[in-house]
Structure formats: C-alpha cells, structure tokens
Amino acid sequence: MRKKIVAGNWKMNTTVSEGVALAKAVAERAAGLGEGVSLIVAPPFTHLVSVAEVLKGTKIGLSAQNCADHTKGAYTGEVAVDMLKDAGCGWTILGHSERRQYYGETDEKLVEKVKLALEAGLGVILCVGENLDEREAGRHFDVVKAQTEAVLYNFSAEDMKKIVIAYEPVWAIGTGKTATAAQAEEIHACIRKVLAAKFGEELAEETTILYGGSCKPSNAKELFAEKDIDGGLIGGASLKADDFVAIAEAF
Numbered sequence: 001m002r003k004k005i006v007a008g009n010w011k012m013n014t015t016v017s018e019g020v021a022l023a024k025a026v027a028e029r030a031a032g033l034g035e036g037v038s039l040i041v042a043p044p045f046t047h048l049v050s051v052a053e054v055l056k057g058t059k060i061g062l063s064a065q066n067c068a069d070h071t072k073g074a075y076t077g078e079v080a081v082d083m084l085k086d087a088g089c090g091w092t093i094l095g096h097s098e099r100r101q102y103y104g105e106t107d108e109k110l111v112e113k114v115k116l117a118l119e120a121g122l123g124v125i126l127c128v129g130e131n132l133d134e135r136e137a138g139r140h141f142d143v144v145k146a147q148t149e150a151v152l153y154n155f156s157a158e159d160m161k162k163i164v165i166a167y168e169p170v171w172a173i174g175t176g177k178t179a180t181a182a183q184a185e186e187i188h189a190c191i192r193k194v195l196a197a198k199f200g201e202e203l204a205e206e207t208t209i210l211y212g213g214s215c216k217p218s219n220a221k222e223l224f225a226e227k228d229i230d231g232g233l234i235g236g237a238s239l240k241a242d243d244f245v246a247i248a249e250a251f
C-alpha cells in the first residue's frame with residue numbers, strides 16, 4: 001500500500017507567531033483524522049524550531065521548503081541539511097518550480113541537494129512539472145519525464161523509499177486553475193512508468209506521487225480518487241487549517 005500524504009507548502013507566508021498559531025490549529029483540527037493519510041507542514045526556515053515544538057507528540061511531519069547544496073561553511077544565506085534535521089525537520093521539499101524559475105535551481109543542483117538530504121536522514125518531496133508553454137506545445141510528458149530522470153536516475157531503489165514526488169503543473173500553481181483529475185492522472189501514470197523503467201514495477205507502485213496546483217477541499221476528492229494520485233502538495237489552501245485538513249479528509 002502506498003503512503004497517502006497531504007503536505008502544506010506555506011511558501012514565504014506568515015510571521016513566526018502566525019505560523020505557530022497555524023500549526024496549532026492544524027494539529028487540533030487533525031486530531032480526528034484517520035490513520036490512512038499523513039500530514040506534513042513546510043513553514044519558512046525561521047519558524048521551524050517553534051513549529052517543531054508545537055508538533056511534538058502529534059503525527060504531523062515537519063518539512064523545510066529547500067536546503068543548501070553544501071553541508072557547511074562559507075555559503076552566506078544558505079541552510080544546511082544537518083541544521084534542518086537539528087531544527088526538527090523530517091523532510092525537505094526540493095525543486096519547487098518557484099525555486100527552479102526564480103532562483104536558478106537546476107537538475108544538477110537538485111541531485112546534490114537530494115543526496116545531502118538523504119544522507120542527513122531527511123525524506124525528500126521532489127517537485128516536477130511543466131509550464132504553460134510546454135503544455136500548450138504538447139511537451140508536458142517529455143518535460144516531466146526528463147526532470148524525473150535527470151534527478152532520480154542518480155539514486156538507488158533504496159534511496160527512492162525516502163523520496164516522494166510532487167507533480168505540479170506550473171500553470172496550475174496559485175492560479176486557481178487546477179489540472180483536471182484526468183490530466184493529473186495521466187502524468188502521474190507516466191511518472192510511475194519512468195520509475196518502473198529504472199527501478200522496477202514494484203518500487204514504482206510503492207512510490208507516493210502527490211499532485212499540486214490549486215488543490216482545495218472542493219477538488220481534492222476527485223483528484224485523490226485517481227489511482228495514481230496519492231495526495232497533494234498544497235500551497236494557498238494550506239494557510240487555512242480548516243481547508244488543509246479538509247483536503248486530507250478527502251481520502
């Protein structure tokens with residue numbers, strides 16, 4: 001059985017006190033959530049220690065939104081994997097399209113980051129997804145396949161057990177435009193094929209693949225009903241505890 005996950009990417013939102021209040025609200029609201037789905041929240045770096053404190057004793061996971069591509073030293077402004085682990089993180093998101101687009105994150109850099117995260121004992125949520133031009137040119141399968149291979153083919157099947165993939169079509173992020181369940185499903189199925197080609201069917205079947213891009217309580221049920229969609233990476237709707245947990249309840 002694949003793990004079902006709903007992860008909240010808070011991006012660059014909330015102050016520390018607002019983030020602590022949000023984490024508390026999520027924890028309270030999620031208390032009655034069944035065993036079938038795991039929640040993860042990904043606050044900004046400055047909030048991690050305080051949010052970790054709030055999440056102690058709950059089953060909610062804590063994730064960073066990024067990590068450095070070096071372990072320590074003279075890299076001003078960066079945060080290393082060991083620091084994240086020490087702050088209480090169990091996970092890091094990597095390769096979000098906003099990082100690829102605005103901060104020049106390349107597949108080569110991502111290989112390095114995934115490697116360091118895994119070595120530090122962090123789980124990885126690796127994001128892939130095509131932009132609008134690529135979709136309109138009919139290149140979405142090729143783009144997602146290439147991104148997936150470029151990073152993940154550098155790892156072993158054992159490593160893959162600590163990696164979750166998030167398919168996030170860039171045109172659906174923060175735009176209110178969700179991919180239809182069928183559009184998302186066909187890409188998820190394609191990613192599973194790409195994994196099977198390198199790691200075998202069994203590993204491909206076991207890998208959790210999340211959908212992200214304007215996922216909200218009103219469309220989560222339809223998306224999660226697809227056989228290859230194992231949960232969501234939620235941006236905007238993760239900033240409201242009720243909406244975030246309601247998405248997880250869609251399972």
Ligand code: PGA
Nearest residue numbers: 173174213214234235236
């Ligand atoms: P959104 O963002 O839910 O606000 O579209 C998703 C994401 O970027 O992870």
